[in-house]
Amino acid sequence: MVTTVDLDTAQVRAFVYAAQELHFGRAAGRLAISQQALSKRIARLESLLGTELFERRGHGVDLTEAGRRFLEPARRALAAADDAVAAMVSTGRPLRVDVWGHLYAPMRTLAQVAGQTQHPERKLELELGHGRDLPTVMTALLHGDIDAAFGRVHPPLPPGLTHHLVRLEPVDAVLSADHPLAAEPTLRPEQLRTSVLWAPGALSRLDFLRRFADHFDVRERAGSVNLGLAHFLTEVAEHPRRFSLLPADVPLPEIPGLRFVPLVDPTPLYAWSLLWRTGNVHPGLSGLAAACAAEAGRSRWLEYDPSRDWLPEQPKGDAVVG
Missing domain, CATH: 3.40.190.290 (D-Maltodextrin-Binding Protein; domain 2)
Known part of the structure; x- marks a missing residue:
């Protein structure tokens, strides 16, 4: 039986940006939100998926094995969501x-x-x-x-x-x-x-x-x-x-x-x-x-x-x- 999980796009976007930067502060800056808000989004996503996506260390973070597996599907899901919005509001x-x-x-x-x-x-x-x-x-x-x-x-x-x-x-x-x-x-x-x-x-x-x-x-x-x-x-x-x-x-x-x-x-x-x-x-x-x-x-x-x-x-x- 396949378990269906409804992903929150804002949480997925926070994860993808943090994975690109390997730094929560810089990722938060790109999203124009506070670092605390970004951390909460990622924590909620990890809770939803039932696994840690990042290892917190020193002044930055690294992806866990689960995080590395999730990254490319997350990017594709985010791109698909952006395309869906573009089809409705940005065709011009x-x-x-x-x-x-x-x-x-x-x-x-x-x-x-x-x-x-x-x-x-x-x-x-x-x-x-x-x-x-x-x-x-x-x-x-x-x-x-x-x-x-x-x-x-x-x-x-x-x-x-x-x-x-x-x-x-x-x-x-x-x-x-x-x-x-x-x-x-x-x-x-x-x-x-x-x-x-x-x-x-x-x-x-x-x-x-x-x-x-x-x-x-x-x-x-x-x-x-x-x-x-x-x-x-x-x-x-x-x-x-x-x-x-x-x-x-x-x-x-x-x-x-x-x-x-x-x-x-x-x-x-x-x-x-x-x-x-x-x-x-x-x-x-x-x-x-x-x-x-x-x-x-x-x-x-x-x-x-x-x-x-x-x-x-x-x-x-x-x-x-x-």
Whole structure:
């Protein structure tokens, strides 16, 4: 027999904020209530659930094992409650969309479809954010801070999130004009094995570049600090053995001493996806997804041929094979 417990949203919200901060005072400040009121809400929730959710220690708190198990379902329940309220009272607010992978200019693709989305009898309003990376954006989605996001998605995704492939973009090699291969009209990825892959950060956080290097046996890898595309490309141009990868349509600054060479046999493809939280009822979300699908069809963004193209992971049901 399953026991039904009716949760109080205010108590669940107090728990989630305290779990994020691991400090009752800071969580209370975010909720604009007293620390005593927050402590009471959490105590009532613990009493209702019949277990302690926090271990109080020193100047902060830690989650108990039960608290860790409860955290993700609590976040989803809170997001669902917020969505239910939004469906009734906030249907006119802008769709909050975030992007990541800024060096690859995700906004150029999103901007191409955003103006075509229609919200009953008017253009859809977007409110744009600037997430740092996929984990940051996923957290914002699960917390209900944003409605959707756009960038490269790679597994694993936490429960409660879903994504739809929007675009498969060919990738070019960018290298110094002094590189031994700079005069080639095209390059095969395997020809770059003895070059140095230059990355805008740690490869452990750059899934596409890391998988490319692993797959094509590029053993020399080095990273920099991401200070923007112009700075990054200048660093590539300064060394005759460096190369990196950029989607073919990225708007490029004028940097002397660079060559951009198409990659073939196979052509690496960078996968752009729309990501959102399951159950989000904002009326603009379906419009944005439909506009992405329509533009992908017009511009043939999802064509993929495994005999000539390379993807770190195989597309599932979205791409056109042929």
